[in-house]
Amino acid sequence: MSTLLLAWRNIFRNKRRTFFTLSAIMIGIMALVLFDGFVRYTLWGLQESTIRNGLGHLQLATAEDYFTTGNFDPFRYLFTDQEAIVNQLQARPEVKNVVPQVTFAATLASAEKSGIVMVQAVPVELSRSLFGFRQIVAGRDLLAEDRYRVLLARGVAEKIGAQVGETMTMMAITRNGGLNAVDLEVVGIVTLGFRELDNMQVFLDLPTAMEFLDIDSVPLLITVLEKTEYTGAVKAAITQLFNSQAGQPLVVKAWDELADYYQQVRGFYGTLLRIMRFIIMLVVVFTIINTMTMSVLERTREIGALRAIGTQKNGIIRLFLAEGLWIGLLGGISGVLLGLIVSSVINHLFGGVYIPPPPGMAEGYQAFFTPSFATVGQNFLLALGVAVLAALYPASKGAKLKIAAALRYL
Amino acid sequence: MIIVSLEQVHKGYKLGKATVPVLKGVNLQLAEGEMVGIMGPSGSGKTTLLNLMGGIDLPDRGKVLVYNRDLAAMGDRQLATFRSETLGFIFQSFNLIPVLTAYENIEYPLVLQGITKKERWRRVEAMLAAVGLTAVKNHRPDELSGGQRQRVAIGRALITRPKLVIADEPTGNLDHQTGKVIMELMKQLNERAKTTFVLATHDPVVASYTKRVLYLRDGLVVREEVQ
Incomplete structure (x- = not known):
């Protein structure tokens, strides 16, 4: 009976609550995957249109x-x-x-x-x-x-x-x-x-x-x-x-050194993405803290019993961190999958999404969602890390319970 | 041989700003292999006394020595190891891990001790047979009757071959008949393995299974009966 297996079973004790927690993470990660995909496509489009609007890839001057x-x-x-x-x-x-x-x-x-x-x-x-x-x-x-x-x-x-x-x-x-x-x-x-x-x-x-x-x-x-x-x-x-x-x-310049507008847009989207990521992760953190603090409270007597029969404080911390890890893993995987599925449905079934002309552009365009392997992986790891980190607080709360008081808890 | 010794033990609990004294200078000794009952009305300090012997609470004053070790002098880590190696606990409300099967609940203390899977299997199967649960070993606690659950708890308490088993109202949540069966089981285990049992109860029938009964009132041992 490893900690991971025990944690796995514990997260399904309150199925409804776990479902809602996982949904919050899943939707957050899906949103990040979609937004990443959109930004990547848009930047790619801007890059290619910048290059093919007379800039070329490299410019040589004297x-x-x-x-x-x-x-x-x-x-x-x-x-x-x-x-x-x-x-x-x-x-x-x-x-x-x-x-x-x-x-x-x-x-x-x-x-x-x-x-x-x-x-x-x-x-x-x-x-x-x-x-x-x-x-x-x-x-x-x-x-x-x-x-x-x-x-x-x-x-x-x-x-x-x-x-x-x-x-x-x-x-x-x-x-x-x-x-x-x-x-x-x-x-x-x-x-x-x-x-x-x-x-x-x-x-x-x-x-x-x-x-x-x-x-x-x-x-x-x-x-x-x-x-x-x-x-x-x-x-x-x-x-x-x-x-x-x-x-x-001779002086050689690459297209991105000459494309001020592209750099501005890239910087703008980068900041937007970071802000969005931060907000979503904050929501994830509080959702997990809420769920797991409730779980610690509900399982007070059980924690008391585990400690009484010889489980170390670290063992309790490990157990709740493992529960956070599973929640992050499940939420992250399902969020990434959902993000990829929704991207694919929008790209293939709906032929993209029409975006009206952005500032400075003459025409609107059809945007597709092309998330990259790297950013999808990043978002997944982020969900995982954040979930474990968020579990730290309820875990230490659980470990700090006084055994005698925990056993009396009704 | 004396294995538990309490000397002038005081313990109180904070209730708001006031401290309510629960134990007011308890002295007692338990010998190896004994089966001792602690009786007294609700609030007389039975559970507190057991908690102190089990190292899950510490006295405000006085000494608690178990196997000549002063529990108050041990750190949290040492205490946990001590409980895991030396003690077994049986609770009134069983306190089993709901997501583990009967087998896994009994196995759990052995996992804490880092015992190999094969050895665990051998010992858990033997224990399941001893407490009569082999047929339901893959059931989770919510699929077991109260009596079966307490058997699991007894199995869990004894699987590490503890020197001292602390049982707080072990039959409190069981019907009369089942309570008697559980007490028979504990008595057998006490006699066969020479495990020391100390159990708190306010049921005279339960107390009748023990050889020595200590009566607790208002935080003091007021009487002792040897049968």
């Missing part, structure tokens, strides 16, 4: 301050040996595409209105891999043979009242410091999902932009990898590679 002020003076940062670098990057199996890009501020004017825009110019044939989340809302996408044609983000088009088929004038400073102007035909209007980007982005093919700016290389190389998981390893490898070579100094 100086650190290109990433802060480069768009207003791209000419200071042009690569001198662009082709060699592209070839070296392209040689890595994890690399899907290397996209040369120039980004510059310009004024875009229609017949009546004008506005400041940020022009993104990449080779049209590579733009799909970099702007995978870009959606055409009117007109068409740029084609490889398109020159002097432009795509406007939705907010820009609304701001300056541009329509598909209209001709706009773009003005910007060129390499030699002069102001250049060119007429561009609007072929399509797109949305990027982020309101902030929709209000300022304009897309051009790279040859047109280079000709317009009078440059023969770009200031930024964007690397798109086969999988986001490769980011860290590839960054480390290419940083080492380029550092060991003579020539222009």
Whole structure:
């Protein structure tokens, strides 16, 4: 008759009470599993949309301050040996595409209105891999043979009242410091999902932009990898590679170093998750303390008898801790299972849950629950630990009972 | 040989702010192999006296020596070990562990002593036979009659082969006939194994099974009868 077996039988003495205690833990853990799953999916979605909205996985520039002020003076940062670098990057199996890009501020004017825009110019044939989340809302996408044609983000088009088929004038400073102007035909209007980007982005093919700016290389190389998981390893490898070579100094940045919004959202959800976890665990602690204190009270005489026939105080403590352990184990397992079942039902039977546009986003989205093995395990262990910890108080109360008084207890 | 010796033992209980004296200087001695009854009206201090002998309560003043060991000088841990190795307890309301079967209840004190499973099995089966419970050994207490439950309690008290068995109103919750059977059983065990029994009762029939009866009144031993 081990302590664990005795504890197991004890927790089923008052089946109804144990059921309610287990339900509280189960629902709490289920909520954590679901919320974890939701946050993970949402962050994954945000990560991929951030990467595929022009950020790529890795960005290479010739100086650190290109990433802060480069768009207003791209000419200071042009690569001198662009082709060699592209070839070296392209040689890595994890690399899907290397996209040369120039980004510059310009004024875009229609017949009546004008506005400041940020022009993104990449080779049209590579733009799909970099702007995978870009959606055409009117007109068409740029084609490889398109020159002097432009795509406007939705907010820009609304701001300056541009329509598909209209001709706009773009003005910007060129390499030699002069102001250049060119007429561009609007072929399509797109949305990027982020309101902030929709209000300022304009897309051009790279040859047109280079000709317009009078440059023969770009200031930024964007690397798109086969999988986001490769980011860290590839960054480390290419940083080492380029550092060991003579020539222009290079700075490599991973997407998450450049995605401020993503980092904010991640931090926000992380805090939310911690608060939620804390509150749920607090509820679990008090539920268990309540249940087990009642159990100690009901079993006062029995504890007295156990002590009288020679059970040590530690034996009583061990018994109640073991009961806490079983409750945590059962509650944790059932909570995790329920969480996984509910996730799966929502994902497969209901096709996810519609989430209205979060702050800063242009569109709502369909959320799925994709809890990770690690967080599920964490929540389970948390339930277990918290249950045993909560049992400590009633256990020590039980162990401290005076034997003679306990035996008299009615 | 004297195995229990109480010298000028005082014990009181706090009731609100006042202390109610229960034992007021009790002196008594028990010899090995005796079966001693303690009689007295309710509140005369019978249970308190047994608790002191069993080391589950300590005197306010005076000495309680069991096998020449001063129980007041022992720590909680030592006392628990002492109870487990030396004493057996039988309670009026049985105090069995409701989630354990008759077999497991009797086995429990042996588990505390760390005895091997095989040896436990051998001893528990023998004890079940001795107290006549082999047929219901897998029943839990709530599936047993009052008499059967007290047999389990007796089995549990004797399984460690204690030197002293302390029984507080062992037949108090049993009908007359069952009480007599239980007393016969205890008497047999006393005679066969030479185990010392001390039992509190206010039933003269129960007391008649003992060889010596101590009468307790107002916290003092007022009379002693040897049959």
